[in-house]
Amino acid sequence: MFYGKLIGGIIGLLTLGPLGLIIGLFVGHLFDKGLWQTMKFASPQNIARIKDSFFETTFLLSGFVAKADGRISELEIAHTEAVFKQMGLSAEQRKRAIGLFQKGASVEFEPEPAVASFMVVSRGQRQLCQTLLFFLISLALADHEIDQTETAALQRIATLLGFNPSQLEQFLRMAQAQDHFHGSAGAGRQSGTSLEDAYTALGVTSDVDDKALKRAYRKLMSENHPDKLIAQGVPEDMVKLATERSQEIQAAYEMVKKARGL
Structure with a gap:
């Protein structure tokens, strides 16, 4: 060269x-x-290594977060099973994911070595780290709430990934609000979902101007675009989860647009 x-x-x-x-x-x-x-x-070989590391780290840390409160709830088990189904894992992949989940949930597991290895392989790509963190937050939200022990576990992981407490707090607020818009085009929106939830889901406040609102929306959609995530090293099967998040973001944006007459 x-x-x-x-x-x-x-x-x-x-x-x-x-x-x-x-x-x-x-x-x-x-x-x-x-x-x-x-x-x-960006070589195919390196991207393959990143995908493998992303898969491994995600399920190790999923087990760690699920066990943070001392037990793995039925909802967390059901959510994990739903993730397996949504990803369309093969029998071999499913077996590996379960093994990693169980290892992460074991008493002796410490997240630091796992995250450190992931950071080396991925070079700490911020968007990749953020995508991983949102997957873990999604698991913690399986019962639609996050307790203090789960928050502490997520903060421990977030710090290792390079995010400070205020950033994690915003991610949690956004994820919880987005969860209210679960379902394609908002079809599964929970009753009682407010306009304020829609703004929070987009990471903005209600006093945001139209230009900044569109910019925030486009940024979130870009961050969750399948082609972009695959190019960064997110396994194709796991990109399906990001696609669902995009639908929630879209539904929240449509609610705000309607309220503003855009």
Whole structure:
């Protein structure tokens, strides 16, 4: 990979002479190095490693969060089974997921090594980390509420993933509000869902202007776009879960649009 050095050297030579040539070669070298690292990271082999790590880490931490309050509830078991079904896991994948879940739920499990390994493989991609965290929040919300022990477990994981307490608090509020819009196009919206819930689901407040509202909505939809998630290393089967979240975001946005007459 030498295109950066070639172009940088030529530009430097033409603008600053021999000294510019040296500077241009150096800058071009840095460009080539960065481009090469990016290409390596996006290689099919590396993306496959990220997908495997994402799958493993998700179910390990799912078990850890589910057991945080001392027991795994029937709702959490049912939710996990629903996730398996929604993902369309093969018998072998399902067996692996259950094994990872049980390992994460064991008394001796500590999340730090698992998250550290994931961060190395994924290079700590923020969107990938956020997607993983939202999957875990979704599990914690299986019974439509999150207790203090689950919140503490999620905070422990969030910190390891690079998110501070206030960010996790916002994610929790958004996820809980989005849960009110469960179902395609809001068809499964819970009774009593308010306009305030819709704003919270979008991560904004009711005083947001129309332009900022659309920007927030588009950002959330982009973050959960299947092609983008797959390119980052989210397993195809798990992208189906993000698609459902997109439907909840869409339903919340439609409610706000209707209220505003947009």
